[in-house]
Amino acid sequence: MPELPEVEVVKQSLEKKILNLIIKKVKFNDINLRYRLNKGGFSKIIGKKFKKIKRRSKFLIFEIERNIYMLVHLGMTGKFFFIDKKNIKYKTSFYYTINQKKDQKHDRVIFLFKNNQKLIYNDVRKFGFIKLYNRSEFEKNFHLKKLGPEPLERDFNFRYLKEYFFKRNRSIKNILMDQNCIAGLGNIYVNEILFLSKIKPSRKVVSLNDIEIEKIIKNTKRILNKSIKSGGSSIKDFSSDNGKKGLFQQHFKVYGRKGKKCSNVDCNNNITKSSISNRATYYCNQCQK
DNA sequence: AGGCATGTTACAGG
DNA sequence: ACCTGTAACATGCC
Numbered sequence: 001m002p003e004l005p006e007v008e009v010v011k012q013s014l015e016k017k018i019l020n021l022i023i024k025k026v027k028f029n030d031i032n033l034r035y036r037l038n039k040g041g042f043s044k045i046i047g048k049k050f051k052k053i054k055r056r057s058k059f060l061i062f063e064i065e066r067n068i069y070m071l072v073h074l075g076m077t078g079k080f081f082f083i084d085k086k087n088i089k090y091k092t093s094f095y096y097t098i099n100q101k102k103d104q105k106h107d108r109v110i111f112l113f114k115n116n117q118k119l120i121y122n123d124v125r126k127f128g129f130i131k132l133y134n135r136s137e138f139e140k141n142f143h144l145k146k147l148g149p150e151p152l153e154r155d156f157n158f159r160y161l162k163e164y165f166f167k168r169n170r171s172i173k174n175i176l177m178d179q180n181c182i183a184g185l186g187n188i189y190v191n192e193i194l195f196l197s198k199i200k201p202s203r204k205v206v207s208l209n210d211i212e213i214e215k216i217i218k219n220t221k222r223i224l225n226k227s228i229k230s231g232g233s234s235i236k237d238f239s240s241d242n243g244k245k246g247l248f249q250q251h252f253k254v255y256g257r258k259g260k261k262c263s264n265v266d267c268n269n270n271i272t273k274s275s276i277s278n279r280a281t282y283y284c285n286q287c288q289k
Numbered sequence: 290a291g292g293c294a295t296g297t298t299a300c301a302g303g
Numbered sequence: 304a305c306c307t308g309t310a311a312c313a314t315g316c317c
Contacts, residue, residue, distance in 0.1 A: 003295065034297080034312070058296080076295055077314080106314090125313050127296060143297095170306070179297085186295055255295095278308070280294080 002074045004058060004151065004184030005227035010080060011055045013092040014119075017082045020049050022114040023064075030108045034075060034129040037109070041132050044068060057147050057183035067135040071143065075127030081107075083118040147183040151220050156182060161213055165205035172208065172216070173201035174277045185220070187279045188255045189227075193219050195254040195263075200288040201281050202274075227251075254282040262287060 002010070023045050031037035045064050052063040062070040072078075080092040081103070089100070103122060109130060111119040121130060133141060148164075149156040164181055175181050176190045185193070194201050197215040199208070208216075230251075253263040258273035262284040269286040 006295085032313090073296080075297080075312095123313095124315070125294090125296095127312065127314095168305085174307090177296095188295055278310095 002058060002078070003186035003189050004055075005189075005224055007058045007060060007074065007184075008055055008228050009231055010074070010092050011053050011060055013090075014060075014080060014082070015053050017090070017092070017117075018050050018111075018113075018119050019053070020051070021117060023048055023050075023111055024114045025112040027110040027112065028108070029110070030126070033108060033123065033126050034073075035131060037130060038132070045070070045132070056144055057150070057179060058186070059143060069133045069135065069138040071129075071131045071133065071138070071141065072121070073129050073143070075123060075125065075129070077106075077124040078128030079122050081118075081120040081122060083120065085116055146180050148179065148181045149183065151182050151184055151224055156217065156220075158210070158214055158217060161217060162210070165208065165213070168205055170205060171201065171276060172199060172203050172205050173279075173281060175205055176216075176220075177277065177279070182220075184224075188252065189220075189223060191255045191280075191282050192223055192252060195283060195288065196223065198288050200285075201276055201283050254284065255280075257282060 025046065026039075026042045028037060028039055031039060045068060048065040048068065050062050050064055050070075054061040054063070058073060060072040060074075062072065064070060082090045082092060084090065089103075106122045106124045107120050108123050108126070109121040111121075113119070121128075131141075149160060165175070168175065173190055173194060176185055176193065177187060191201070193216060196219040197212065199212055199216070254271055257263075257271040259270050261267075262269045262271060264284070264287050267284060267286050269284050271282050272285050274281045274283075
Protein backbone atom coordinates (compact mmCIF):
# COMPACT_ATOMS: atom_id res chain seq x y z
CA MET A 1 0.00 0.00 0.00
CA PRO A 2 2.28 2.56 1.19
CA GLU A 3 4.78 4.23 -1.05
CA LEU A 4 6.76 7.32 -0.15
CA PRO A 5 3.86 9.79 0.11
CA GLU A 6 1.78 7.50 2.30
CA VAL A 7 4.69 6.80 4.62
CA GLU A 8 5.41 10.52 4.85
CA VAL A 9 1.80 11.19 5.80
CA VAL A 10 1.92 8.48 8.46
CA LYS A 11 5.08 10.05 9.83
CA GLN A 12 3.52 13.49 10.00
CA SER A 13 0.40 12.32 11.74
CA LEU A 14 2.29 10.17 14.25
CA GLU A 15 4.46 13.14 15.11
CA LYS A 16 1.39 14.98 16.27
CA LYS A 17 0.26 12.11 18.48
CA ILE A 18 2.96 10.09 20.13
CA LEU A 19 6.05 12.19 20.72
CA ASN A 20 7.16 12.37 24.35
CA LEU A 21 4.55 10.00 25.71
CA ILE A 22 6.03 7.56 28.21
CA ILE A 23 5.89 3.95 27.08
CA LYS A 24 4.38 1.78 29.79
CA LYS A 25 4.02 -1.57 28.10
CA VAL A 26 4.28 -3.30 24.74
CA LYS A 27 1.76 -5.99 23.96
CA PHE A 28 2.28 -8.56 21.23
CA ASN A 29 -0.68 -10.25 19.58
CA ASP A 30 1.43 -11.74 16.81
CA ILE A 31 5.21 -11.65 16.71
CA ASN A 32 5.51 -13.28 13.31
CA LEU A 33 5.80 -10.29 11.04
CA ARG A 34 8.29 -10.31 8.22
CA TYR A 35 10.94 -10.79 10.86
CA ARG A 36 10.03 -12.44 14.13
CA LEU A 37 9.82 -9.89 16.90
CA ASN A 38 12.08 -10.31 19.86
CA LYS A 39 9.64 -9.60 22.68
CA GLY A 40 12.31 -9.42 25.35
CA GLY A 41 14.24 -6.79 23.45
CA PHE A 42 11.38 -4.37 23.89
CA SER A 43 11.83 -4.25 27.65
CA LYS A 44 14.52 -1.65 27.09
CA ILE A 45 12.04 0.89 25.78
CA ILE A 46 9.72 0.70 28.78
CA GLY A 47 9.69 4.00 30.63
CA LYS A 48 11.17 5.78 27.60
CA LYS A 49 9.68 8.09 24.99
CA PHE A 50 9.57 8.44 21.23
CA LYS A 51 11.64 11.58 20.76
CA LYS A 52 11.68 11.94 17.02
CA ILE A 53 10.30 10.27 13.89
CA LYS A 54 12.08 10.31 10.56
CA ARG A 55 11.35 8.84 7.18
CA ARG A 56 13.87 7.41 4.74
CA SER A 57 12.41 5.90 1.59
CA LYS A 58 9.46 3.82 2.81
CA PHE A 59 11.03 3.23 6.21
CA LEU A 60 10.02 4.97 9.42
CA ILE A 61 12.73 5.58 11.99
CA PHE A 62 11.60 6.21 15.54
CA GLU A 63 14.26 7.66 17.79
CA ILE A 64 13.77 6.62 21.37
CA GLU A 65 15.67 7.98 24.34
CA ARG A 66 19.18 6.82 25.02
CA ASN A 67 20.12 5.98 21.50
CA ILE A 68 17.52 3.37 20.82
CA TYR A 69 16.13 3.25 17.31
CA MET A 70 13.02 1.50 16.10
CA LEU A 71 12.93 0.83 12.38
CA VAL A 72 9.53 0.14 10.86
CA HIS A 73 8.53 -0.87 7.37
CA LEU A 74 4.84 -1.08 6.56
CA GLY A 75 5.20 -3.70 3.85
CA MET A 76 2.03 -3.91 1.81
CA THR A 77 -0.65 -3.49 4.45
CA GLY A 78 0.98 -2.06 7.56
CA LYS A 79 -0.69 0.86 9.30
CA PHE A 80 -0.80 2.63 12.64
CA PHE A 81 -3.73 3.57 14.78
CA PHE A 82 -3.67 5.88 17.74
CA ILE A 83 -6.13 5.53 20.59
CA ASP A 84 -6.65 8.49 22.88
CA LYS A 85 -7.72 8.70 26.51
CA LYS A 86 -11.39 8.56 25.63
CA ASN A 87 -10.73 5.39 23.68
CA ILE A 88 -11.29 7.09 20.37
CA LYS A 89 -9.41 5.45 17.54
CA TYR A 90 -7.58 7.60 15.04
CA LYS A 91 -6.24 6.51 11.76
CA THR A 92 -2.81 7.97 11.17
CA SER A 93 -3.59 8.99 7.62
CA PHE A 94 -6.78 9.82 5.86
CA TYR A 95 -6.76 6.97 3.38
CA TYR A 96 -7.95 4.40 5.82
CA THR A 97 -11.46 4.34 7.18
CA ILE A 98 -11.80 2.68 10.53
CA ASN A 99 -13.78 -0.49 10.74
CA GLN A 100 -13.46 -1.55 14.37
CA LYS A 101 -14.19 -5.22 14.04
CA LYS A 102 -12.21 -5.98 10.95
CA ASP A 103 -9.25 -3.94 12.10
CA GLN A 104 -8.79 -5.49 15.49
CA LYS A 105 -8.12 -8.89 14.08
CA HIS A 106 -4.92 -7.57 12.54
CA ASP A 107 -3.63 -5.51 15.45
CA ARG A 108 -0.19 -7.10 15.84
CA VAL A 109 1.67 -4.92 18.32
CA ILE A 110 0.28 -2.43 20.82
CA PHE A 111 2.33 0.24 22.56
CA LEU A 112 0.59 1.33 25.73
CA PHE A 113 1.53 4.73 27.11
CA LYS A 114 1.54 5.81 30.71
CA ASN A 115 -1.44 8.09 30.19
CA ASN A 116 -3.35 5.11 28.78
CA GLN A 117 -3.19 6.22 25.18
CA LYS A 118 -2.15 3.56 22.71
CA LEU A 119 -0.28 3.18 19.48
CA ILE A 120 -1.29 0.13 17.45
CA TYR A 121 0.67 -1.48 14.65
CA ASN A 122 -1.84 -3.24 12.42
CA ASP A 123 -0.84 -5.34 9.42
CA VAL A 124 -3.09 -7.68 7.47
CA ARG A 125 -0.53 -9.48 5.39
CA LYS A 126 2.40 -9.21 7.79
CA PHE A 127 4.97 -8.18 5.22
CA GLY A 128 5.91 -5.25 7.39
CA PHE A 129 8.41 -5.33 10.25
CA ILE A 130 9.55 -3.63 13.41
CA LYS A 131 13.18 -3.86 14.52
CA LEU A 132 14.92 -2.35 17.51
CA TYR A 133 18.55 -1.26 17.38
CA ASN A 134 21.03 0.60 19.49
CA ARG A 135 22.84 3.39 17.69
CA SER A 136 25.80 1.45 16.36
CA GLU A 137 23.67 -1.46 15.18
CA PHE A 138 21.31 0.97 13.56
CA GLU A 139 24.07 2.64 11.64
CA LYS A 140 25.24 -0.69 10.31
CA ASN A 141 21.83 -2.12 9.42
CA PHE A 142 21.52 -3.29 5.84
CA HIS A 143 18.04 -1.96 5.12
CA LEU A 144 19.10 1.63 4.62
CA LYS A 145 22.64 1.04 3.38
CA LYS A 146 22.25 0.89 -0.35
CA LEU A 147 19.26 3.15 -0.86
CA GLY A 148 19.43 5.69 -3.65
CA PRO A 149 18.59 9.37 -3.18
CA GLU A 150 15.27 10.63 -1.87
CA PRO A 151 13.27 11.72 -4.92
CA LEU A 152 12.28 15.00 -3.29
CA GLU A 153 15.81 15.98 -2.38
CA ARG A 154 18.25 17.91 -4.53
CA ASP A 155 20.56 15.00 -5.18
CA PHE A 156 17.85 13.34 -7.23
CA ASN A 157 18.51 15.39 -10.32
CA PHE A 158 19.33 15.22 -14.01
CA ARG A 159 23.03 14.64 -13.54
CA TYR A 160 22.49 11.81 -11.14
CA LEU A 161 19.89 10.01 -13.19
CA LYS A 162 21.69 10.42 -16.49
CA GLU A 163 24.82 8.98 -14.92
CA TYR A 164 22.88 6.13 -13.32
CA PHE A 165 21.24 5.26 -16.64
CA PHE A 166 24.50 5.28 -18.51
CA LYS A 167 25.26 1.83 -19.91
CA ARG A 168 22.48 0.16 -17.96
CA ASN A 169 20.47 -2.14 -20.11
CA ARG A 170 17.25 -2.12 -18.11
CA SER A 171 13.75 -0.84 -18.62
CA ILE A 172 12.78 2.51 -17.16
CA LYS A 173 9.99 0.96 -15.11
CA ASN A 174 12.29 -1.61 -13.61
CA ILE A 175 14.91 0.95 -12.71
CA LEU A 176 12.49 3.45 -11.16
CA MET A 177 11.22 0.72 -8.87
CA ASP A 178 14.76 -0.15 -7.84
CA GLN A 179 15.29 1.36 -4.39
CA ASN A 180 19.02 1.56 -5.03
CA CYS A 181 18.40 3.95 -7.91
CA ILE A 182 15.65 6.03 -6.30
CA ALA A 183 14.34 5.40 -2.82
CA GLY A 184 10.64 5.37 -2.12
CA LEU A 185 8.82 4.83 -5.38
CA GLY A 186 6.61 1.78 -5.79
CA ASN A 187 4.56 0.22 -8.53
CA ILE A 188 1.64 2.65 -8.49
CA TYR A 189 3.61 5.86 -8.62
CA VAL A 190 6.03 4.54 -11.22
CA ASN A 191 3.10 3.73 -13.51
CA GLU A 192 1.76 7.25 -12.97
CA ILE A 193 5.11 8.98 -13.46
CA LEU A 194 5.68 7.24 -16.80
CA PHE A 195 2.17 8.07 -17.97
CA LEU A 196 2.65 11.75 -17.15
CA SER A 197 6.05 11.68 -18.84
CA LYS A 198 4.59 9.98 -21.94
CA ILE A 199 7.20 7.24 -21.83
CA LYS A 200 6.47 3.59 -22.40
CA PRO A 201 7.40 1.54 -19.32
CA SER A 202 9.34 -1.01 -21.35
CA ARG A 203 11.77 1.54 -22.83
CA LYS A 204 15.39 0.81 -22.06
CA VAL A 205 16.97 3.63 -20.11
CA VAL A 206 19.81 3.98 -22.60
CA SER A 207 17.27 5.02 -25.22
CA LEU A 208 15.95 7.97 -23.18
CA ASN A 209 16.98 11.43 -24.32
CA ASP A 210 17.77 14.35 -22.02
CA ILE A 211 14.32 15.88 -22.30
CA GLU A 212 12.70 12.62 -21.28
CA ILE A 213 15.00 12.26 -18.29
CA GLU A 214 14.14 15.80 -17.23
CA LYS A 215 10.46 15.01 -17.56
CA ILE A 216 10.78 11.95 -15.36
CA ILE A 217 12.45 13.99 -12.64
CA LYS A 218 9.97 16.83 -12.83
CA ASN A 219 6.95 14.53 -12.82
CA THR A 220 8.31 12.41 -9.99
CA LYS A 221 8.74 15.41 -7.74
CA ARG A 222 5.43 16.88 -8.81
CA ILE A 223 3.31 13.80 -8.22
CA LEU A 224 4.91 12.91 -4.89
CA ASN A 225 4.49 16.44 -3.56
CA LYS A 226 0.92 16.58 -4.73
CA SER A 227 0.13 13.28 -3.12
CA ILE A 228 1.71 14.21 0.21
CA LYS A 229 -0.27 17.43 0.20
CA SER A 230 -3.51 15.60 -0.36
CA GLY A 231 -2.75 13.15 2.40
CA GLY A 232 -1.36 10.17 0.53
CA SER A 233 -3.47 8.56 -2.09
CA SER A 234 -2.03 5.28 -3.22
CA ILE A 235 -4.45 3.27 -1.21
CA LYS A 236 -7.74 1.62 -1.54
CA ASP A 237 -10.23 2.71 1.03
CA PHE A 238 -11.04 -0.81 1.97
CA SER A 239 -13.64 -0.17 4.54
CA SER A 240 -17.10 -1.02 3.39
CA ASP A 241 -19.11 0.01 6.39
CA ASN A 242 -19.78 3.61 5.49
CA GLY A 243 -20.82 3.06 1.91
CA LYS A 244 -18.29 5.56 0.65
CA LYS A 245 -16.21 4.78 -2.37
CA GLY A 246 -12.47 4.84 -1.96
CA LEU A 247 -10.42 7.75 -3.15
CA PHE A 248 -8.25 5.27 -4.95
CA GLN A 249 -9.59 5.32 -8.47
CA GLN A 250 -10.12 9.03 -8.86
CA HIS A 251 -6.52 9.88 -8.08
CA PHE A 252 -4.80 7.78 -10.68
CA LYS A 253 -4.54 8.36 -14.36
CA VAL A 254 -3.39 4.90 -15.45
CA TYR A 255 -2.94 2.56 -12.52
CA GLY A 256 -5.74 0.02 -12.38
CA ARG A 257 -7.42 1.39 -15.50
CA LYS A 258 -7.01 -1.57 -17.82
CA GLY A 259 -9.34 -1.35 -20.81
CA LYS A 260 -10.60 2.09 -19.78
CA LYS A 261 -10.23 5.17 -21.88
CA CYS A 262 -6.94 7.02 -21.65
CA SER A 263 -7.13 9.99 -19.27
CA ASN A 264 -5.72 12.40 -21.82
CA VAL A 265 -8.70 14.28 -23.25
CA ASP A 266 -7.49 14.21 -26.83
CA CYS A 267 -6.88 10.45 -26.81
CA ASN A 268 -9.43 7.74 -27.52
CA ASN A 269 -7.18 4.79 -26.89
CA ASN A 270 -7.71 2.29 -24.08
CA ILE A 271 -5.20 1.55 -21.33
CA THR A 272 -3.14 -1.61 -21.77
CA LYS A 273 -2.09 -3.84 -18.92
CA SER A 274 1.08 -5.90 -19.14
CA SER A 275 3.70 -7.20 -16.76
CA ILE A 276 7.18 -5.82 -16.23
CA SER A 277 9.46 -7.20 -13.56
CA ASN A 278 6.51 -9.25 -12.41
CA ARG A 279 4.45 -6.20 -11.54
CA ALA A 280 1.21 -4.91 -13.04
CA THR A 281 2.09 -2.32 -15.66
CA TYR A 282 -0.47 0.03 -17.17
CA TYR A 283 0.11 2.39 -20.04
CA CYS A 284 -1.43 4.09 -23.05
CA ASN A 285 -0.02 2.75 -26.24
CA GLN A 286 -0.81 5.99 -28.05
CA CYS A 287 0.41 8.57 -25.59
CA GLN A 288 3.46 6.79 -24.22
CA LYS A 289 6.29 6.41 -26.68
C1' DA B 290 -11.58 -21.79 -7.22
C1' DG B 291 -8.04 -19.17 -9.02
C1' DG B 292 -5.85 -14.96 -9.76
C1' DC B 293 -4.43 -10.83 -8.05
C1' DA B 294 -2.59 -7.29 -4.69
C1' DT B 295 0.74 -0.96 -2.77
C1' DG B 296 7.04 -4.54 -0.97
C1' DT B 297 11.41 -6.78 -0.21
C1' DT B 298 14.71 -10.28 -0.71
C1' DA B 299 17.01 -14.56 -2.19
C1' DC B 300 18.37 -17.38 -5.67
C1' DA B 301 19.10 -19.50 -10.15
C1' DG B 302 20.64 -18.87 -14.59
C1' DG B 303 22.12 -16.23 -18.73
C1' DA C 304 29.53 -7.74 -12.44
C1' DC C 305 25.07 -7.04 -14.52
C1' DC C 306 20.56 -8.44 -15.80
C1' DT C 307 16.13 -11.23 -15.78
C1' DG C 308 12.70 -14.01 -13.99
C1' DT C 309 10.70 -16.56 -10.34
C1' DA C 310 9.39 -17.64 -5.88
C1' DA C 311 8.53 -16.82 -1.14
C1' DC C 312 6.49 -14.48 2.75
C1' DA C 313 0.54 -14.15 4.75
C1' DT C 314 -3.96 -12.78 4.02
C1' DG C 315 -8.10 -11.08 1.89
C1' DC C 316 -10.83 -9.70 -2.00
C1' DC C 317 -13.06 -10.18 -6.51
